[in-house]
Amino acid sequence: xxxxxxxxxxxxxxxxxxxxxxxxxxxxxxxxxxxxxxxxxxxxxxxxxxxxxxxxxxxxxxxxxxxxxxxxxxxxxxxxxxxxxxxxxxxxxxxxxxxxxxxxxxxxxxxxxxxxxxxxxxxxxxxxxxxxxxxxxxxxxxxxxxxxxxxxxxxxxxxxx
Amino acid sequence: xxxxxxxxxxxxxxxxxxxxxxxxxxxxxxxxxxxxxxxxxxxxxxxxxxxxxxxxxxxxxxxxxxxxxxxxxxxxxxxxxxxxxxxxxxxxxxxxxxxxxxxxxxxxxxxxxxxxxxxxxxxxxxxxxxxxxxxxxxxxxxxxxxxxxxxxxxxxxxxxxxxxxxxxxxxxxxxxxxxxxxxxxxxxxxxxxxxxxxxxxxxxxxxxxxxxxxxxxxxxxxxxxxxxxxxxxxxxxxxxxxxxxxxxxxxxxxxxxxxxxxxxxxxxxxxxxxxxxxxxxxxxxxxx
Numbered sequence: 463x464x465x466x467x468x469x470x471x472x473x474x475x476x477x478x479x480x481x482x483x484x485x486x487x488x489x490x491x492x493x494x495x496x497x498x499x500x501x502x503x504x505x506x507x508x509x510x511x512x513x514x515x516x517x518x519x520x521x522x523x524x525x526x527x528x529x530x531x532x533x534x535x536x537x538x539x540x541x542x543x544x545x546x547x548x549x550x551x552x553x554x555x556x557x558x559x560x561x562x563x564x565x566x567x568x569x570x571x572x573x574x575x576x577x578x579x580x581x582x583x584x585x586x587x588x589x590x591x592x593x594x595x596x597x598x599x600x601x602x603x604x605x606x607x608x609x610x611x612x613x614x615x616x617x618x619x620x621x622x623x
Numbered sequence: 624x625x626x627x628x629x630x631x632x633x634x635x636x637x638x639x640x641x642x643x644x645x646x647x648x649x650x651x652x653x654x655x656x657x658x659x660x661x662x663x664x665x666x667x668x669x670x671x672x673x674x675x676x677x678x679x680x681x682x683x684x685x686x687x688x689x690x691x692x693x694x695x696x697x698x699x700x701x702x703x704x705x706x707x708x709x710x711x712x713x714x715x716x717x718x719x720x721x722x723x724x725x726x727x728x729x730x731x732x733x734x735x736x737x738x739x740x741x742x743x744x745x746x747x748x749x750x751x752x753x754x755x756x757x758x759x760x761x762x763x764x765x766x767x768x769x770x771x772x773x774x775x776x777x778x779x780x781x782x783x784x785x786x787x788x789x790x791x792x793x794x795x796x797x798x799x800x801x802x803x804x805x806x807x808x809x810x811x812x813x814x815x816x817x818x819x820x821x822x823x824x825x826x827x828x829x830x831x832x833x834x835x836x837x838x839x840x841x842x843x844x845x846x847x848x849x850x851x852x853x854x855x856x857x858x859x860x861x862x863x864x865x866x867x868x869x870x871x872x873x874x875x876x877x878x879x880x881x882x883x884x885x886x887x888x889x890x891x892x893x894x895x896x897x898x899x900x901x902x903x904x905x906x907x908x909x910x911x
Contacts, residue, residue: 526687
């Protein structure tokens, strides 16, 4: 009898937070959302070790379990709007879920090219941006030396749906 | 005869709080047999994701989310060492099937193997109205499964373990009154890599009838304290499993158990996936 009473008390307490009665559905970004303009770039990430600013725009924001892609821009802090080739350093992007303590699949990064196939200095394409589960994530933008050692990291929060 | 039902009932397993499955309960003889072996197959579907503490309501997945299915096939074995001492092991094999909009992966991996040493602390040599039969145990979970940090697949379908050694101490108390029975399992553990604390508690009960059947219900909760990973602390984890089982005695020494476990009914759920799992197990026991 005591165990039955305990179960009832425990159930009454736990039911108040029941996920089946207290949950939300994923909030999706609208399909075909307008891509931000390069003119709207701001120094969202400042890498103080190299006085470099960086920002990104989504070419395709990850929607559900689909993969996304982004374009990342680097410029010297005192030369806004003039994208600068990174010398003796390279960028990196890592997806990290701090609550769980794990990452997601590796983001592919390549130098961006114009319509003529010419490399655009200071502009990079990040593809296969996919969050392995929904929730609160960090997009970690890294500066690394040519051996791959991380020199500085800037973290932007991102909520994956 | 009634103790057969209780021992079978206790060997049901649930998914672990995040990303990989392992048995919440140890392989332990809680009846009058000298040893048992069981084969358990469970199939679960992840239906939602619960955020860290204070970071919003759980989000239930929809058709655009990752579709994630887990199959757990485990072999459990336990044997008496002496009249009151026993040992046991559980060997799970985890198969994950995950489908995203652009990919589909299926991976099968060995899960985290566990070993248990148990002792019948309070035997029931004479029937008592109130005194339960109590077993204490120590359990070692070995990280034989692949952890998230070592995943080599885009959708993490090859994750089958939590990635750290765990040592647990616990107790199982069982009491029956005629056709009714109840059980309580408490477990306190430590994982050895990140020094986080693991707590689990399970309360269950059942009713046996017609000498061959038992129906049971249980509620268990699993908690894991924050871990320090990459110089930052993770959120704590908490998940509640509601279980229902139907047990049928196939013969004098064997049994079939059909179970269902749901992680969406009780809360709060913190920093975990939420799954619904069906379980079918066959157990063969050997008399003393």
